[in-house]
Amino acid sequence: MSVDTAKNPEKKPGQHTGELVRLEQVTKRFGDHTVLDRLDFGVEAGKHVTLIGPSGSGKTTILRLLMTLAKPDEGTITVDGQRLFPAPEKQIREVRKKIGMVFQQFNLFPNMTVLRNITEAPVTVLGLSKDEAEARARELLDLVGLADKCDARPTQLSGGQQQRVAIARALAMRPQVLLLDEVTSALDPELVAGVLDVLRDIARTTDITMLCVTHEMNFARDISDQVLMFDSGRVIESGPPEKIFSDPEQERTREFLGAVL
Amino acid sequence: MKWDWNAVGDFMPLFWDGLVVTLEALALGSLISFTLGLVWALLMRTPSRWVRWPVGVVTEFVRDTPLLVQLFFLFYVLPEWGVTLSALTTGVIGIGLHYSTYTMQVYRAGIEAVPAGQWEAATALNLPVGRTWTAVILPQAIRRVVPALGNYVIAMLKDTPMLMVITVLEMLGQARLYSQEHFQFTEPLSVIGVAFILISYLASLLLRAMERRLVR
Numbered sequence: 001m002s003v004d005t006a007k008n009p010e011k012k013p014g015q016h017t018g019e020l021v022r023l024e025q026v027t028k029r030f031g032d033h034t035v036l037d038r039l040d041f042g043v044e045a046g047k048h049v050t051l052i053g054p055s056g057s058g059k060t061t062i063l064r065l066l067m068t069l070a071k072p073d074e075g076t077i078t079v080d081g082q083r084l085f086p087a088p089e090k091q092i093r094e095v096r097k098k099i100g101m102v103f104q105q106f107n108l109f110p111n112m113t114v115l116r117n118i119t120e121a122p123v124t125v126l127g128l129s130k131d132e133a134e135a136r137a138r139e140l141l142d143l144v145g146l147a148d149k150c151d152a153r154p155t156q157l158s159g160g161q162q163q164r165v166a167i168a169r170a171l172a173m174r175p176q177v178l179l180l181d182e183v184t185s186a187l188d189p190e191l192v193a194g195v196l197d198v199l200r201d202i203a204r205t206t207d208i209t210m211l212c213v214t215h216e217m218n219f220a221r222d223i224s225d226q227v228l229m230f231d232s233g234r235v236i237e238s239g240p241p242e243k244i245f246s247d248p249e250q251e252r253t254r255e256f257l258g259a260v261l
Numbered sequence: 262m263k264w265d266w267n268a269v270g271d272f273m274p275l276f277w278d279g280l281v282v283t284l285e286a287l288a289l290g291s292l293i294s295f296t297l298g299l300v301w302a303l304l305m306r307t308p309s310r311w312v313r314w315p316v317g318v319v320t321e322f323v324r325d326t327p328l329l330v331q332l333f334f335l336f337y338v339l340p341e342w343g344v345t346l347s348a349l350t351t352g353v354i355g356i357g358l359h360y361s362t363y364t365m366q367v368y369r370a371g372i373e374a375v376p377a378g379q380w381e382a383a384t385a386l387n388l389p390v391g392r393t394w395t396a397v398i399l400p401q402a403i404r405r406v407v408p409a410l411g412n413y414v415i416a417m418l419k420d421t422p423m424l425m426v427i428t429v430l431e432m433l434g435q436a437r438l439y440s441q442e443h444f445q446f447t448e449p450l451s452v453i454g455v456a457f458i459l460i461s462y463l464a465s466l467l468l469r470a471m472e473r474r475l476v477r
Contacts, residue, residue: 014468069381096387107382111400120396174384 006161008137020179020209021066021180022043026075028061028233035061037233045176048203048210050220052239053230054256059213066211067101068092080176097125100175104182106162108154108169114141115150118169126173133172144198160191164198171202178202181211184219192216199223217261221245227255268448272439276452278378279435284420284460286353286431291414293357297362302372303394324362329423331355352424360413367409369400387422404475415461423450432456 019042028036035057040151043049051059063069065077068084077085084095086159107174108117118137122128128136141147144164146157154162163183170178180199182194196219203223214220218225219240229237229245229252244260304316323331332355336348347356375398383393422433430438436449 065382067385069384094388096384099385101385103378103382103385105376105378107376107378107403109379109382109397111397113402121388124389124392124396125387169386 018045019043022076022078023062023065023209024076026065026072026077028058028065028070028072035233036065036072040236041228041235043209043211044179045209046127046207047197048212049226049228050212050214050222051228051230052214052217052220052244052256055241057230058233059230060089060181063101063181063211063213066177067179068096072074078097097173098176098180100138100170100173100180100185101162101179102166102170104185106154106159106164106166106186108166110154112154113150113152113156114146114152114165117154117165118172121169122172136172140164140171143171143201145194146169158191159187160194163187163191163195167195172209174235175208177209177211180210180214182213182215184214184216198226202203215260217245219256229256231256265445268445269452271443272436272449272452275435276432276449277440278457279430279432279453280427282349282424282434283327283418283421283431283456286349286356286424286458287414287418288357290360290417290421293353294360294364294413294417295410297357297361299368300363301365302368305369306372313330320362320365323359323417328355328359328420331359332423332426332427348427348429349424352427352429355427356417356420356421356424360417363420367406367413368402368470369410371406372385372398373389373403374405386412407475408468411465411471414464414468418457418464 010011021043021239023041026036026039026041027034034226035056039058039062041062051062053059061070062175065072066079066084074087075085076083080094082091082095084092087095108114109120112120115134115137118140119130119133120126120135122136126210126242137180140148141150144167146161146164146168149157149161149165156233167183183199184195196216199210199219200223202208210223212220212223224241226238227237227241229244229248229250231252237248237253238242246251246255301320304312307313322423332352335346335351335355339346339351379397379401380393383397388397402424421431424453425437428434432453436453439449440446
């Protein structure tokens with residue numbers, strides 16, 4: 001992993017599989033406030049990277065930039081060797097196919113059934129037939145433990161169930177990168193475990209690259225290959241979870257972990 | 262003053278003719294205002310100011326001038342420009358156009374009320390813009406605005422008597438015709454008054470039923 005290869009003792013030379021996501025000198029400002037400050041940051045294919053840090057430190061902004069929900073003010077973003085920013089709209093649409101996102105507030109389409117939420121994009125964007133898309137959707141619903149909810153409306157489901165549908169919806173597009181934006185923050189405490197179990201399962205059984213913003217430190221420790229500690233728009237420390245969580249080098253990281261753990 | 266049931270009976274054939282015209286004007290006026298209002302609302306969301314600006318000016322102008330003036334204009338001025346339409350067609354277009362400038366505001370509010378997260382989810386799934394509108398945004402926006410649109414149906418109903426001034430014989434026109442011939446005003450005016458109440462009430466019942474279905 002490229003954020004700081006020198007600090008990652010587990011990385012052996014020759015194992016480099018190439019970076020799937022690359023941000024270079026990315027700056028994002030909201031008015032006078034600089035959220036990301038000339039950020040360099042890359043993720044290798046198949047890795048699970050967790051972004052931690054205080055709120056307002058720019059973690060979610062990175063996911064939003066990658067999903068093209070926001071545009072950087074400066075810098076370049078590359079996904080799988082193709083430019084995502086700056087790039088013409090047609091290319092953005094192509095590159096965006098490689099990325100999926102799960103939101104804090106689920107954002108399921110309330111006017112569609114659960115099944116249709118999952119099949120809509122595969123049919124209209126990937127051109128799958130309705131039958132193919134439905135078969136795939138049913139498999140995914142089975143994976144997230146909601147095989148019996150095909151015909152339900154999102155509003156009839158609990159928050160945890162909605163989030164599991166949202167995960168299935170994102171996976172139905174077969175993305176190479178899955179962005180997870182505080183996916184359990186809006187859930188009642190007793191529903192968090194179900195969602196995290198599904199994600200652990202996906203992390204273990206697929207080779208999908210995951211970029212995860214979370215406050216669930218145990219989950220981060222379980223699934224991450226690398227943890228990045230953010231503060232004020234910069235990565236102040238990075239490394240494998242064992243190192244970051246047990247023996248962080250930066251005082252700021254220690255402070256933050258002391259407050260959340 | 263005494264009530265004359267015979268006058269009521271005599272008026273009824275005229276009343277039925279008037280009722281049909283009123284309902285025609287209401288149905289077609291609603292259809293035009295609902296469709297055109299949506300078109301205005303969508304045009305106002307295009308990125309190009311060369312579209313938004315003229316649409317904004319025209320609709321503002323139509324909204325801020327009286328329907329009665331617009332009806333006269335359409336009926337007496339358009340023929341001078343070589344556009345000749347029947348009185349009822351002119352009236353339906355007038356009402357539909359006038360109310361489209363109100364329904365566009367209703368649609369706008371409905372569209373803006375769809376949470377940003379819905380747009381973001383559509384982007385994340387890479388849905389094309391057109392599909393995002395038709396499959397995600399509009400179904401949610403329209404569901405929200407049905408009650409407000411329904412109120413304009415009732416407002417339109419109450420404006421249909423204005424069509425009388427451009428010679429359309431809707432209910433009020435027929436009542437006036439009868440009154441002028443027979444010098445009996447109470448009965449025909451009462452009959453159409455009751456008819457207006459009944460149509461409004463039925464329309465509101467229909468609306469509530471639709472709301473219940475949609476809100477489910």
